[in-house]
Amino acid sequence: MSDYDVVRVFCGPRGGYGNELGVVREGSVMPDPHERQLFAEKLGFSETVFVDDPERGVIDIYTPTLRLPFAGRPCVGTAWLLDVPELVTAAGTVGARQDGEFCWIEARAEWVPPRTLRRYATAAEVDALAVPPKGEWIYAWAWEDESAGRVRARAFPGRVGERGDSRSGGAGACAGGIDEDEATGAAALLLTDRLGRALNITQGAGSQILTAPQPYGWTEIGGRVVLER
Incomplete structure (x- = not known):
C-alpha cells in the first residue's frame, strides 16, 4: 500500500471533531485513475487526495466511488498539509492561505x-x-x-x-x-x-x-x- 497522510479538517476549537481525509503526497506512484479509485475505496475515507505536483499544488480528488472535480474539505486539508498558495483542481485553481490557527481556500459555488x-x-x-x-x-x-x-x-x-x-x-x-x-x-x-x-x-x-x-x-x-x- 502506498504511503499516505491522514488529516482531520474543520476541527472544533479544542482540536476535536472534524472529518478525516487521506492524502497521497506522491501521486506519481499511482498515476492510473482506475488504480486511484480502487485505492480510495480501499482506504474508505470520505475523500482521498492524490498530489500530482506538490510545488504547484496540482491535486486529484476521489471518494470511494467517484472522482470529484472539486471538494472543500480535501482542498482545505491538502492546502494546510502542503502549505502552498494555491491548488490546481479539475474544476479550477483554488487560492489558499494560512491565517493563524485556520487554513483558508477560495472557490466558486458553481x-x-x-x-x-x-x-x-x-x-x-x-x-x-x-x-x-x-x-x-x-x-x-x-x-x-x-x-x-x-x-x-x-x-x-x-x-x-x-x-x-x-x-x-x-x-x-x-x-x-x-x-x-x-x-x-x-x-x-x-x-x-x-x-x-x-x-x-x-x-x-x-x-x-x-x-x-x-x-x-x-x-x-x-x-x-x-x-x-
Missing part, C-alpha cells in the same frame, strides 16, 4: 454539485432531526445567532449505494453509505453564496467551518486542520 439547503426555524430543530430517507443531498441549517452570522448545520448525503466509513467522522456511517457527514466545506460554500454573508458554522457533533463571500463570485472557506498520521 463547482459544487447540487445540494438541497433546507432551513429550519431553530437550532434545536436541526439538532433533533432524524436521518432522512436516502435520496437527495440535504444540508439542514438554522440560525443560532443571525446578527453574528452563527449557524447550526447538519449534512445528510442521502446517496444510495455510496460507501461510508466510520473513520470519516460521519455519524451513523454504515456499509450502505454515510448517513450524516460531520464536516462539509462545499455545502457551507453554497449556503454562504446564497446568503451573501460571512458565516461561522457549527456542523455535526462539533466541527467548525468559517466562510466569507469575496468579490466576483468567489467564497472563502476556512477551518482548523490536525495531522492524525
Whole structure:
C-alpha cells in the first residue's frame, strides 16, 4: 500500500471533531485513475487526495466511488498539509492561505454539485432531526445567532449505494453509505453564496467551518486542520 497522510479538517476549537481525509503526497506512484479509485475505496475515507505536483499544488480528488472535480474539505486539508498558495483542481485553481490557527481556500459555488439547503426555524430543530430517507443531498441549517452570522448545520448525503466509513467522522456511517457527514466545506460554500454573508458554522457533533463571500463570485472557506498520521 502506498504511503499516505491522514488529516482531520474543520476541527472544533479544542482540536476535536472534524472529518478525516487521506492524502497521497506522491501521486506519481499511482498515476492510473482506475488504480486511484480502487485505492480510495480501499482506504474508505470520505475523500482521498492524490498530489500530482506538490510545488504547484496540482491535486486529484476521489471518494470511494467517484472522482470529484472539486471538494472543500480535501482542498482545505491538502492546502494546510502542503502549505502552498494555491491548488490546481479539475474544476479550477483554488487560492489558499494560512491565517493563524485556520487554513483558508477560495472557490466558486458553481463547482459544487447540487445540494438541497433546507432551513429550519431553530437550532434545536436541526439538532433533533432524524436521518432522512436516502435520496437527495440535504444540508439542514438554522440560525443560532443571525446578527453574528452563527449557524447550526447538519449534512445528510442521502446517496444510495455510496460507501461510508466510520473513520470519516460521519455519524451513523454504515456499509450502505454515510448517513450524516460531520464536516462539509462545499455545502457551507453554497449556503454562504446564497446568503451573501460571512458565516461561522457549527456542523455535526462539533466541527467548525468559517466562510466569507469575496468579490466576483468567489467564497472563502476556512477551518482548523490536525495531522492524525
